[in-house]
Amino acid sequence: MTISVLPLDTPGLGDRTYLAHDGEVALVVDPQRDYDRVLGIAEAAGVRITHVFESHIHNDYVTGGLELAREVGAQYLLNADDPVSFERTGVSDGDVVEVGDRMRVRVLLTPGHTHTHLSFALSDRDEPVAVFTGGSLLFGSTGRPDLLGPDHTQTLAHAQWHSARRLAAELPDETAVYPTHGFGSFCSATQSGGTASTIGQEKLANPALTTDEARYVEDLLAGLDAYPAYYAHMGPANSAGPSEADLSLPSVADPAELRRRIEAGEWVVDLRSRTAFAAGHVGGTVNFGLDGQFVTYLAWLMPWGTPVTLLGETAEDVAEAQRELVRVGIDRPAAMSTGTPEAWAGGEPLRSYRTATFADLATTLAGDPRTAVLDVRRNQERAESFIEGSVHIPIHEVLDRLDEVPAGEVWVHCAGGYRAGVVAALLDAHGVDVVAIDDSFDNAGPAGLPLTTATLQEISA
Template sequence: MTITVLPLDTPGLGDRTYLAHDGEVALVVDPQRDYDRVLGLARAAGVRITHVFESHIHNDYVTGGYELAQETGAQYLLNGDDPVSFDCVGVRDGDVVEVGDRMRVRVLLTPGHTHTHLSYALSDGDEPVGVFTGGSLLYGSTGRPDLLGPEHTDTLAQAQWHSARRLAAELPDPTAVYPTHGFGSFCSATQSGGTASTIGQEKVANPALTRDLESYVEELLAGLDAYPAYYAHMGLANSGRPGEADLSLPAEADPAELRRRMEAGEWVVDLRTRTAFAAGHLAGTVNFGLDGQFVTYLGWLIPWGTPVTLLGETADDVAEAQRELVRIGIDRPAAMATGTPEQWAGGAPLRSYRTATFADLAAQLEQDPSTSVLDVRRDQERAERHIAGSTHVPIHEVLHRLEEVPAGPVWVHCAGGYRAGVVAALLDAHGIDVVAIDDSFDNAGPAGLPLTDSTRQEISA
């Protein structure tokens, strides 16, 4: 039997875990906190996990590596220079780890995403199979170098280029590339497509392998934008022992308890779609729908440590949200409630607000040119194109800049509708009259809205 590599996607965070096996034993690379999914893969394949590898101390999620190794009796391997407070097998550049009778893993030091980042080249005996590149060489991109602070960014950016070049030089072109980040993760320097690649393909498509060092670093640093605030807590959690995730459901809350929690400043989060939330919701709740990047934006916006209560149509919705939350270290919801907003409100009147398209906004501006428009996209998105005369407050800054939000009614938009829905709910909870634009920004120009670029020159009308 040939060696099989099975990816395990975590779409909410844009990451991948990998399980590689030879039909008998298996290794795992970069497992998420909810490692029961990895155990399920191993059971389905009929293999035993003997080694768990970490490419780096992760900044965007809490690892399940230590606990997975403890449960399976596997060796837990990471860079011997990483400062951790638990027992592990420290490996360093050039080490070779034998996994079963056939799989060989060569350790490659590839700094750039972090100083101690490792990649793992997997071979079947002497035959190269693939390389697990973590946050180093991604599909058409590389991991961002700025997560350890500005004093490290330039050094790490240069190191990232050299690391990518090393992988390309030392591994044959057919070698499969298996990154952990790059599928929507903010750990990626740029968002790029693709679900599979090889060293040879990256040589012709990846800026780290097609640009000289100076132009690569310049382009890389120019492309960096904000990243989620919860990243600040992940490295610390992963350097300690994160502990096993508790996925048992929290206690049910009645309408009176929901109201008390909101009055105490806690977050009560409605998990329904933004359309359903806008049509009717419990006053004071916020909306992070499970149909988008729920955990990324909830973790980014919530004041860290604030208790969270989850509202879902079903217990399965709550369980899904809870699973996503433990991945970033929000371990136990304070409470939950299921059913409908009418049930959660306990007879109190529901709140609602309008949803609209960019064509609706164009008609509104024609009728009333003073209509307030709030753009909640990130800085780079704004620089490319924006609606002339709109106010810009990125989604992650809204709660700290509420005084800059125009007086209602304010029409809120992003690039596709999800972030606008999140912000509209937050503003509604603060008593601001909102209209949420649930539409693709690609429709703004065709709708007749005046767009400008970063030089503030009108590009469409």
């Protein structure tokens, strides 16, 4: 039997975990906190996990590696130079780890995403098969170098170029590339949209392998934009040794308790779609639908440590949201409720607001050019094209800049509708009269809206 590599996607965070096996034993790379999914894959393949590898101290999620290794009795392997508070097997550049009779893993130091970042080159005996690149070489991109702070960014950016070059030089072109980041994660410098690649393919298209060092670093740094605020809590949690996740459902709240929690300033989160929320919701609740990057934006925007209550149509919806929350260290929701907004409101009238398209906005602006338009996209998106006269407040800054939101009716848009729905709900909770544009920004120009561009410097100023 040949060695099999099985990816496990976590779309809400834009990451992948990998399980590789030879039919008998398996290794795991970069498992998420809810590692029961990994155990399910191993059980289905009929293999025993003997080694768990961590490419780096993660900044975008809480690892499940330590607890997974403990549960199955596997070795837990991290860079020997990583300062952690628990026992593990420290590995260093050049080490070779034998996994079963056939799998050999060569440890490669590939700094850039972090100073101690490792990649793992997997061979079937002496035949190279794959390389697990973590946050180093991604599909058409690399991991971002700025998550450790501005004092490290330049050094890590240059290191990232050299690390990518090392992987390309030391591994055969046919070696499959398996990154952890790059599928929507903010740990990626850019998003390529690829789903598979090899060293040879990356040599043809990856900027780290097709441009010189100075140009790569310049372009890399120029393309960096904001990343989620909750990242600041992930590294310390991973270095301390995360505990096992508790996925048991929280207690059920009645309408009176929901109202008390809202009035106390807690976050009561409606998990339904943005269109369902706009049509009718409990006043003061916010909306982070499960149909988008739910946990990324909720954990980014909610003040860290704020009690959160989950409202879902079903208990399964609440369980899905809770699973996503534990991945970023939000362990226990304060409460939950299932059903309909009418039931949650306890007889109080529901709130609602309109949803619209860019064509609707064009018609409205034609009748009243003073109509307020709020663009909540990131700076990089805004620089490419924006609606003339619109106000720009990136989604992650809205709550800190409420005094800049125009008075009167405000039309909110993003690139596809999800973030506009999030912000519309937040503004509605603060008493703003909103219209959520649930449409692709690609339709703005064809709708007749006047578009223009600006430099990043102008937008950031």
